[in-house]
Amino acid sequence: MNRTIDTTLPQPATSDSIAQALSLAIHKHRVAPGTKLGEDELAEIYGVSRTVVRGALQTLSHIKLVDIRRNKGASVASPSIIEAREVFETRELLEPRTARSAATRATATDIASLERHIVDEHAALEAADPGRALYLSGLFHTEIARIAQQATIAGFIETLIARSSLIIALYWRRESALCEKHAHHALVQALADNDEDQAEALMRSHLVDLHSALDLRDRNERTLSLKDALSQ
Amino acid sequence: MNRTIDTTLPQPATSDSIAQALSLAIHKHRVAPGTKLGEDELAEIYGVSRTVVRGALQTLSHIKLVDIRRNKGASVASPSIIEAREVFETRELLEPRTARSAATRATATDIASLERHIVDEHAALEAADPGRALYLSGLFHTEIARIAQQATIAGFIETLIARSSLIIALYWRRESALCEKHAHHALVQALADNDEDQAEALMRSHLVDLHSALDLRDRNERTLSLKDALSQ
DNA sequence: GAACACAAAATTGTATACAATACAAGTTAT
DNA sequence: ATAACTTGTATTGTATACAATTTTGTGTTC
Numbered sequence: 112m113n114r115t116i117d118t119t120l121p122q123p124a125t126s127d128s129i130a131q132a133l134s135l136a137i138h139k140h141r142v143a144p145g146t147k148l149g150e151d152e153l154a155e156i157y158g159v160s161r162t163v164v165r166g167a168l169q170t171l172s173h174i175k176l177v178d179i180r181r182n183k184g185a186s187v188a189s190p191s192i193i194e195a196r197e198v199f200e201t202r203e204l205l206e207p208r209t210a211r212s213a214a215t216r217a218t219a220t221d222i223a224s225l226e227r228h229i230v231d232e233h234a235a236l237e238a239a240d241p242g243r244a245l246y247l248s249g250l251f252h253t254e255i256a257r258i259a260q261q262a263t264i265a266g267f268i269e270t271l272i273a274r275s276s277l278i279i280a281l282y283w284r285r286e287s288a289l290c291e292k293h294a295h296h297a298l299v300q301a302l303a304d305n306d307e308d309q310a311e312a313l314m315r316s317h318l319v320d321l322h323s324a325l326d327l328r329d330r331n332e333r334t335l336s337l338k339d340a341l342s343q
Numbered sequence: 344m345n346r347t348i349d350t351t352l353p354q355p356a357t358s359d360s361i362a363q364a365l366s367l368a369i370h371k372h373r374v375a376p377g378t379k380l381g382e383d384e385l386a387e388i389y390g391v392s393r394t395v396v397r398g399a400l401q402t403l404s405h406i407k408l409v410d411i412r413r414n415k416g417a418s419v420a421s422p423s424i425i426e427a428r429e430v431f432e433t434r435e436l437l438e439p440r441t442a443r444s445a446a447t448r449a450t451a452t453d454i455a456s457l458e459r460h461i462v463d464e465h466a467a468l469e470a471a472d473p474g475r476a477l478y479l480s481g482l483f484h485t486e487i488a489r490i491a492q493q494a495t496i497a498g499f500i501e502t503l504i505a506r507s508s509l510i511i512a513l514y515w516r517r518e519s520a521l522c523e524k525h526a527h528h529a530l531v532q533a534l535a536d537n538d539e540d541q542a543e544a545l546m547r548s549h550l551v552d553l554h555s556a557l558d559l560r561d562r563n564e565r566t567l568s569l570k571d572a573l574s575q
Numbered sequence: 576g577a578a579c580a581c582a583a584a585a586t587t588g589t590a591t592a593c594a595a596t597a598c599a600a601g602t603t604a605t
Numbered sequence: 606a607t608a609a610c611t612t613g614t615a616t617t618g619t620a621t622a623c624a625a626t627t628t629t630g631t632g633t634t635c
Contacts, residue, residue, distance in 0.1 A: 123619095150587070160620045161587085169398065173405040182587060182626050197495040204440060204496075263429040264436075267499050355589095382617070392590045393617090414596050414617060 124157040126166030132157075133167060137176055137187055138249060138276045139242035144189035148177060174270040176277070188277055192327050195278040199322040202271050203315065205264055206252065210298065210314035212259035214307040221258045222303045228254060229295050249276060251295055255302075255314075275321075282325040294320065356389040358398030364389075365399060369408055369419055370481060370508045371474035376421035380409060406502040408509070420509055424559050427510040431554040434503050435547065437496055438484065442530065442546035444491035446539040453490045454535045460486060461527050481508060483527055487534070487546075507553075514557040526552065 124132075133153075136142050153164045168185040171177040179185045190198065213221075228251045235244035249272040256265035294317040301309040356364075365385075368374050385396045400417040403409040411417045422430065445453075460483045467476035481504040488497035526549040533541040 125618095149585095151585090162619055162621090165587090166401065169401055170405070173402070184587060184627095194495070197493055200493070201495050201499075204437070208436060261429055261432070263426070263433050263503075267433075271495075357588095381615095383615090394589055394591090397617095416617060 124159050124163065126163050126170065129153070129157050129159070129164060129167035130170040133171060134176060134273065135246065138246040138273065140245065140276070140280050141242060142187055144187050144277050144281055146187045148185040148187065150184065174273055176273050188274070189281065190274060190278050192282070192329055194274070195282055195325065195327055198271055198274050198278060199318065199325070202268070202275070203318045203322070205268055205271070206256075206318060207311045207315040209256050209259045209261060209264055209268065210302070211307045211311040212261060213255045214302050214305050214310035216260055217258050217302045217305065222299060225251065225254060225258075225295075225299045225302070229299065232295070233292070245276065245279065248295070249273075255298075258302075278325065282327055284324055284326050356391050356395065358395050358402065361385070361389050361391070361396060361399035362402040365403060366408060366505065367478065370478040370505065372477065372508070372512050373474060374419055376419050376509050376513055378419045380417040380419065382416065406505055408505050420506070421513065422506055422510050424514070424561055426506070427514055427557065427559055430503055430506050430510060431550065431557070434500070434507070435550045435554070437500055437503070438488075438550060439543045439547040441488050441491045441493060441496055441500065442534070443539045443543040444493060445487045446534050446537055446542035448492055449490050449534045449537065453486075454531060457483065457486060457490075457527075457531045457534070461531065464527070465524070477508065477511065480527070481505075487530075490534075510557065514559055516556055516558050 133142075133148075148168060150161045150164050150168070153167075154161045157164065168177055168179060172179040172185065175188055175190075177185045178188045228247060232244050232247040232251070235241075235247060252272050253265065253269050256268040259265070294313070298310065298313045298317065301313055365374075365380075380400060382393045382396050382400070385399075386393045389396070400409055400411060404411045404417065407420055407422075409417045410420045460479060464476050464479040464483070467473075467479060484504050485497065485501050488500040491497070526545070530542065530545045530549065533545055
């Protein structure tokens with residue numbers, strides 16, 4: 112359960128290890144949405160045959176981190192605005208309830224683990240490594256789902272967070288603060304206190320904050336605002 | 344969107360078509376949980392190489408319809424009691440809300456489609472084809488998720504229903520009636536009336552009914568009750 | 576110079592061959 | 606007789622070869 116962030120891979124690399132390495136790279140915004148993922152290229156990088164790479168790409172396509180189109184190959188997914196809205200609406204449906212369960216079940220060990228996450232996250236921000244900070248911020252949420260002991264929901268949340276990373280890469284408003292510094296901390300406090308209502312409420316408002324830091328206006332609204340911007 | 348139930352496959356079969364055919368067979372309880380799915384065997388059946396079959400099996404493993412263990416191969420999944428509980432708890436979390444959305448968005452065409460589903464389902468029951476009835480019953484739920492226009496949630500629900508089919512195969516109480524004949528009909532009525540509250544409530548109670556028709560006691564309770572049964 | 580046609584290159588999809596692992600049966604030793 | 610070992614078979618994992626499709630580049634025509 113002690114997932115490392117290191118990108119080194121076992122020799123020889125397996126489909127799963129490649130999928131994880133790619134997933135991490137996407138999480139950390141080291142590869143942008145839309146980037147082509149050629150099979151030969153990846154096979155060379157990881158020192159395996161295309162067979163293994165294809166397995167990894169198929170895995171990632173199932174969690175919608177990559178798009179595979181027949182005879183066109185794989186590329187990093189690029190969620191539409193509609194998909195982005197759906198992802199956050201779904202998170203707002205699943206995660207508050209999950210935080211509630213986590214509040215009833217959190218042990219001292221769990222709390223310590225979450226606090227360590229927060230420390231790491233702050234350290235990454237200090238070190239001017241926003242990619243890593245974002246990745247850790249996602250891990251924080253999956254960790255809560257794990258604590259809630261709902262493996263099924265945790266699996267769903269994991270894919271939603273993966274997609275959220277793409278959504279943030281595409282639609283994050285520059286002007287909005289990186290925030291949430293306190294949000295996660297307050298949430299841990301509620302979990303430590305086994306305060307279910309508080310945990311659920313905090314998670315809900317945290318997600319709403321995140322959601323509202325995205326620019327999910329559709330193209331029409333966007334061009335209108337562009338027109339506004341240029342008319343000055 | 345007019346998914347056929349026919350099991351004939353395109354020539355040549357593709358990974359997706361094989362995955363769908365296998366999924367259908369599992370849904371209809373034509374293959375039991377735990378059944379070994381040998382690659383060579385399937386390759387011969389569908390007239391393709393193992394490469395294609397492996398793709399299909401990997402797809403099915405992602406929605407947890409099959410278990411793949413390294414160097415051990417694939418077999419039809421066999422959800423534990425804990426997983427079964429989780430699946431139904433998750434459905435109870437997602438589907439009522441989805442039914443609510445569906446109630447606001449359902450068009451006359453949608454209602455007609457759902458009513459056709461119900462007719463087909465009854466026909467299957469009349470024809471003593473419980474497998475097909477069960478499959479159609481699952482389709483009814485995915486159809487509602489589709490009507491709700493929440494593709495993300497619909498995808499989750501689809502995998503939950505697939506797993507429910509396995510759970511029903513494993514844990515359905517013989518003595519419990521096949522029921523739900525009226526449940527689906529009442530739900531369609533609520534959707535047709537755009538009665539959100541009613542749709543949500545009906546879906547919730549329908550799922551609770553389903554859940555309670557399963558025998559999800561753990562082994563200890565089970566053996567105890569066996570003792571009771573024999574002590575008479 | 577732009578648009579189309581066609582050929583060449585690159586990339587993906589599938590099949591097959593080979594390597595590695597697991598399983599089962601039979602053998603030997605204690 | 607049982608346990609451990611060995612060997613043979615079956616099955617899965619991976620690499621490579623070939624087929625099919627898309628993309629790219631070039632030349633021709635208007």
